[in-house]
Amino acid sequence: MTFDLLATDGLARRGRLGTRHGAVDTPAFMPVGTRAAVKSLSPDDLREAGAQIVLSNTFHLLVRPGPDLVRELGGLHRFMSWDGPILTDSGGFQVFSLARLRTMTEEGVEFRAPTDGSAHHLSPERAIEIQHALGSDIIHPLDECLGYPATREDTERSLGLTLRWARRSLAAHRAGGSEAALFGIVQGGFHQDLRARAVAETVALGFDGYAIGGMAVGEPKPLMRDLTEVVAGALPADQPRYLMGVGKPEDLVEAVARGVDMFDCVLPTRNARNGQVFTPDGPVTLKQARWTRDPAPLQPDCPCLACRRFSRAYLRHLFMAAELLVYRLLSLHNLHFYLGLMASMRTAIAAGSFAPFRARFFERYAVAAPAEP
């Protein structure tokens, strides 16, 4: 994997990732294909919306259909018919949200799948082995992800484990003979000094890029922004930075302003299925009666299929009737919005006009503007 930093504007960065499956312009948003499919969308839909890379979840693929089946069928790219880059997480985030269904030791974690009760095992070595079997382009080490709040003592213990697992993951990755890029995951909870220690010790191990983990787990937004700035500011300038599981459109703008290059989030597709639509004026809810007879498109200047062809009234009708077509149409629109926002940010950074872009975004987008970094 290569990473070229093409331009900077303040802390914001315009770059390009090179992978075996093509290039990714950064800042980049990655649609989430949890179980080897982005919910309701085909690979052509993703391309059409402007996606260059997708994320898939190791945890979910481990449970169903299993990495051996995916490998037997030619790997994840062929399995899901997506020929662009694929990033996988390690399963850490999902496994630690299982609470009572898991037992963790220094060695790894045993868990039962909530879907079918089947028993599974994840360790740093196994997580790497699974991701090698899937054939993803960017992979991650198993880590422990704490919720908010977490005590200093718990955070120190957890960070120690994550760092020891990071070392084991690196060794397993090198032994595995894969060409995938391995990103380190920076944990460290909600204490600035522990985050700083996490960056230093993770970077010292030498990864191909760095993920900022343990964010968007219930902490206040200002704290997330501050910690993101601390971590991003301490990461190597010549390597990509990925803020895991973030976020809302305003979170993406604020994290780009703090030097983050990559994002993933289920919001554009999950909220589509709940009838929430992202627009430059903020999110709107199709359920509201005021759209019932509205002949206008969701967003007049949007090039997506939903906006080109259908009225708010029709889309609301489909949503109220739970017609399957609406989930695809709203997901397409929301991904167009997210990916278009990233493209606008890339243009603004390259032009040295990110600050006015950011101001204009918040002037129009109907959420409270956050504090300056």
Place this chain on the structure above:
Amino acid sequence: MTFDLLATDGLARRGRLGTRHGAVDTPAFMPVGTRAAVKSLSPDDLREAGAQIVLSNTFHLLVRPGPDLVRELGGLHRFMSWDGPILTDSGGFQVFSLARLRTMTEEGVEFRAPTDGSAHHLSPERAIEIQHALGSDIIHPLDECLGYPATREDTERSLGLTLRWARRSLAAHRAGGSEAALFGIVQGGFHQDLRARAVAETVALGFDGYAIGGMAVGEPKPLMRDLTEVVAGALPADQPRYLMGVGKPEDLVEAVARGVDMFDCVLPTRNARNGQVFTPDGPVTLKQARWTRDPAPLQPDCPCLACRRFSRAYLRHLFMAAELLVYRLLSLHNLHFYLGLMASMRTAIAAGSFAPFRARFFERYAVAAPAEP
């Protein structure tokens, strides 16, 4: 509306309907867009599968979103963004399946919607008025549809009502100033002489085409085939014949062999959502464990998106995981199969080779071959 009979082969007919929204090659299959959407599919998907006309249900549109809203938004074509021909039924079939939720009189029928309990009224005049408001190209009179079995006495009473309603519908249609084509519906239950009387009296009223109603309501397949032959044989040769709500692939082949020109059925899309896939070797069920590791497409020679891009193993994974994408992919495939079957029949009829086509179809398709007509 125009109808050109281009070729015949035995009783089978190759024709072409001309409507304000384009031509329809017959024998034709109409995908069902119950509530102004074919479940999980976009208008582009329908075109790509080869659809030239879609059906929508007056009953469902009356309940939600209502014909006034559809008219206000430019009519059904614009509302659902389908610029080809649209056929609507009268609501009769659905309203008579409501049983305890309706009260019928000579004037019409009062009913409560099963979805939200809202009260509605349908009469011959109201059904025509609604279909005019929707702007469909081919419309139908309100009729009474009997289930199987029905006594002779009930059938005679019901047929009388349907014929009186047919007269009122014609008058309402002429007064409405619409350019839509109005098809008559031939009822008459399961008695050959009542069916013959129904044809004669319906044709005497003078419609633009004729639907064969009251079939596929629980009667044995041989009886459906015999009655279809009786009715189709007595209908005018120079007008289109539409067998309502039919059917399975083998039913389509057998009805074309008996002179039917048009069909609609929810099976290709409904069965897709249940994981059933139609192939030239008969239907298959994706749930079966034998597809778990199968790298082949559903049907190797099929040009649909599902078959071009994905393996049976992947589609089965999506189906077992209830991933929304699979409903679209399987619906696309099943419609490709249905519409491809119609295209093959049209080619065979034009070439004078329908009999060997039909024999080959049943030789391969895994259902018992029916008796000769």
